[in-house]
Amino acid sequence: MKLYDYFRSSAAYRVRIALNLKGLDAQREFVHLQKAQQRAEGYLAVNPQGLVPALDIGDGAVLTQSLAIIDWLDETHPAPPLLPANAAGRARVRSIALAIACDIHPINNLRVLNYLTNTLGASDEQRDGWYRYWIDIGFEALEQRLAREPGTGSYCHGDTPTLADVCLVPQVANARRYKMDLTPYPTILRIDAACTALPAFAAAAPDKQPDAF
Amino acid sequence: MKLYDYFRSSAAYRVRIALNLKGLDAQREFVHLQKAQQRAEGYLAVNPQGLVPALDIGDGAVLTQSLAIIDWLDETHPAPPLLPANAAGRARVRSIALAIACDIHPINNLRVLNYLTNTLGASDEQRDGWYRYWIDIGFEALEQRLAREPGTGSYCHGDTPTLADVCLVPQVANARRYKMDLTPYPTILRIDAACTALPAFAAAAPDKQPDAF
Numbered sequence: 045m046k047l048y049d050y051f052r053s054s055a056a057y058r059v060r061i062a063l064n065l066k067g068l069d070a071q072r073e074f075v076h077l078q079k080a081q082q083r084a085e086g087y088l089a090v091n092p093q094g095l096v097p098a099l100d101i102g103d104g105a106v107l108t109q110s111l112a113i114i115d116w117l118d119e120t121h122p123a124p125p126l127l128p129a130n131a132a133g134r135a136r137v138r139s140i141a142l143a144i145a146c147d148i149h150p151i152n153n154l155r156v157l158n159y160l161t162n163t164l165g166a167s168d169e170q171r172d173g174w175y176r177y178w179i180d181i182g183f184e185a186l187e188q189r190l191a192r193e194p195g196t197g198s199y200c201h202g203d204t205p206t207l208a209d210v211c212l213v214p215q216v217a218n219a220r221r222y223k224m225d226l227t228p229y230p231t232i233l234r235i236d237a238a239c240t241a242l243p244a245f246a247a248a249a250p251d252k253q254p255d256a257f
Numbered sequence: 258m259k260l261y262d263y264f265r266s267s268a269a270y271r272v273r274i275a276l277n278l279k280g281l282d283a284q285r286e287f288v289h290l291q292k293a294q295q296r297a298e299g300y301l302a303v304n305p306q307g308l309v310p311a312l313d314i315g316d317g318a319v320l321t322q323s324l325a326i327i328d329w330l331d332e333t334h335p336a337p338p339l340l341p342a343n344a345a346g347r348a349r350v351r352s353i354a355l356a357i358a359c360d361i362h363p364i365n366n367l368r369v370l371n372y373l374t375n376t377l378g379a380s381d382e383q384r385d386g387w388y389r390y391w392i393d394i395g396f397e398a399l400e401q402r403l404a405r406e407p408g409t410g411s412y413c414h415g416d417t418p419t420l421a422d423v424c425l426v427p428q429v430a431n432a433r434r435y436k437m438d439l440t441p442y443p444t445i446l447r448i449d450a451a452c453t454a455l456p457a458f459a460a461a462a463p464d465k466q467p468d469a470f
Binding site for chain 2: 093095112115135150181184
């Protein structure tokens, strides 16, 4: 397997965590997003969306979209499972993961921030306000759910890490990078601390990657 | 089951299609997004995210996030399946679905458009340009994939509708509502026509809903 990766991409960070939790090793190829290498012809042939991550699974097949990649990893390498055994539990974990992966992360993606600045002429302050606004809106709802729903345990769902945690930790890292006040989200912070204490999460962190600068 | 629905929400539209494909009937409660009913206390108790759809599955449990709901429907009502039988096929279908559900739809969501207009002072022209830009970027990549990948059949994947089609059709409907030129996307148009010819897709269309105005 070969992972097309970029240290600061939180979608790639999710896949790094999942690979580590599964104990899987992948070759790495780094695609430098701030040098626009994802728009180079070579990479567009790998992934026409021009986004990381992508996972080459070896027979010429390339998987894209972090959550689709992680589902594939979970189906083909079932231990330890990243989804609960029952359908209602799986729906809850997926819902938490998607509330981050659909409703926070893509709105704050680099290409969206570039559009705000370059096409709409947003100031740096407006751009950073946008970034923090969508995290706050998403985290407010998520904090409520995690604090009140009985499914929450040491991690987002129960006492082992799931897909929900795999999505949560990179999003918290982004919030910290933007120096956000996270004290309104104590349950999120508690779960983030539980996750990042695990070697699988810690080793996947952006500043631990070979392409970090 | 009770579906919290809004005719023009493309995430709700996905769930309506999936219910129809499965031959399932759900009670409906309409949440009027342009009257901000999704931010009313009553609905926030159902879904703290304040987004539709949500699916009350009857024992006090409410599922949120359209793709998590559809996965749950597919797991609990397996016929006809909305995902292929093999892991690589499932990864492809999920990847197409997520390329729409993460990378196009949330960036064009009503709340994002409202932020552009109300907080950033974007003009109507800038807002509409934004809307079309993210659909074009997403459809360009998707058209390439659908045109060249051998997995494509009458539908996005093979010759029966899958989760990928369930996400594609509402996104095409949005593009049409914004009067976009879709001729650069012949494969998308061909698949959309095949889908909308099916009663399950046709009956889920926004203008066929009781709350449409």
